[in-house]
Amino acid sequence: MASRDDIKFLSNPNLGKDKKKYCRFKKFGIKHIDYKDPDFLLQFINPQGKLLPRRITGNSLKYQKKVAVAVKRARHLGLVPYVADLLK
Amino acid sequence: MRQYEITFIIDPVLPGDEANKAAKSYETLLSEEGASIVNVDNMGLKQLAYPINKKNSGVYKCIEFQSEHGAMIPKVELAMRRDERIMRFLTVKLDKYAVKYNEDKRNGLIGSAKKSKDSDKKDSKDGKPAYRVAKDDLTLIEGVGPKASKLLTTAGINTYAKLSGATPSEIKEILSKGGPAFKTMDPGTWPDQAQLAADGKWSQLNAMKEKLVGGKAIGEEE
Numbered sequence: 001m002a003s004r005d006d007i008k009f010l011s012n013p014n015l016g017k018d019k020k021k022y023c024r025f026k027k028f029g030i031k032h033i034d035y036k037d038p039d040f041l042l043q044f045i046n047p048q049g050k051l052l053p054r055r056i057t058g059n060s061l062k063y064q065k066k067v068a069v070a071v072k073r074a075r076h077l078g079l080v081p082y083v084a085d086l087l088k
Numbered sequence: 089m090r091q092y093e094i095t096f097i098i099d100p101v102l103p104g105d106e107a108n109k110a111a112k113s114y115e116t117l118l119s120e121e122g123a124s125i126v127n128v129d130n131m132g133l134k135q136l137a138y139p140i141n142k143k144n145s146g147v148y149k150c151i152e153f154q155s156e157h158g159a160m161i162p163k164v165e166l167a168m169r170r171d172e173r174i175m176r177f178l179t180v181k182l183d184k185y186a187v188k189y190n191e192d193k194r195n196g197l198i199g200s201a202k203k204s205k206d207s208d209k210k211d212s213k214d215g216k217p218a219y220r221v222a223k224d225d226l227t228l229i230e231g232v233g234p235k236a237s238k239l240l241t242t243a244g245i246n247t248y249a250k251l252s253g254a255t256p257s258e259i260k261e262i263l264s265k266g267g268p269a270f271k272t273m274d275p276g277t278w279p280d281q282a283q284l285a286a287d288g289k290w291s292q293l294n295a296m297k298e299k300l301v302g303g304k305a306i307g308e309e310e
Contacts, residue, residue: 078138
């Protein structure tokens with residue numbers, strides 16, 4: 001008699017379920033976004049150097065605004081490009 | 089008292105120590121105007137994301153200072169605009185979180201890479217510093233994934249040397265505690281792989297890994 005643990009599925013039964021997005025700043029208590037850290041900001045821009053929308057990153061509105069400001073400051077200082085191609 | 093920081097890019101083609109001199113002159117200008125310098129961060133020569141003034145790199149400096157109302161900032165900015173050595177500048181008022189962040193960064197609590205920040209978080213969470221001592225990356229062993237390596241680490245096997253000392257049946261017992269998904273794993277070759285890793289024989293290990301799939305020796309049936 002096969003126990004419940006031995007049952008195998010042909011495909012992953014969790015495949016369709018989406019992982020709930022969350023705001024990483026709220027979750028990890030990050031209060032300040034450093035505009036001098038381009039590697040971190042790269043997570044919030046797409047390969048063309050445009051800001052990613054909140055629906056992709058999951059940021060809360062408060063921190064999305066701060067991310068936007070930080071990216072724009074970094075662009076001014078030449079740390080992050082205004083326009084790019086195949087950035088990542 | 090408000091805290092500000094002014095980040096600027098200095099021309100990289102200046103002769104000798106000219107870049108540092110330029111930064112020094114702004115430090116003195118700020119303190120002459122009544123600001124107290126908190127910190128000067130030499131971010132060093134960096135590649136620019138796009139050319140500025142037909143140059144592809146620049147020397148970054150960041151002066152953090154305190155002032156009552158920032159009355160000297162227009163003067164400093166005007167001086168920077170007139171200065172040909174300065175390619176770009178940005179003055180920012182720091183809120184309390186930014187001040188805290190900069191302090192932590194100076195004290196080395198926040199690494200230049202964000203990865204170290206994440207690992208700091210993890211360390212503080214489980215609060216078991218013993219596991220961090222000489223911990224090896226067990227996932228380099230063919231067949232050991234991140235989850236299996238976590239299981240092994242919590243069971244006290246956190247180095248290649250310890251893994252090589254364990255017998256396959258011991259490892260299997262540790263894995264079976266992790267749930268049914270780990271029952272299918274075959275740790276038969278893990279101690280041998282760990283032995284090579286512990287001795288630093290990476291090329292031999294890689295050669296061995298090529299013959300293995302999921303930690304099982306293939307070709308035995310043939």
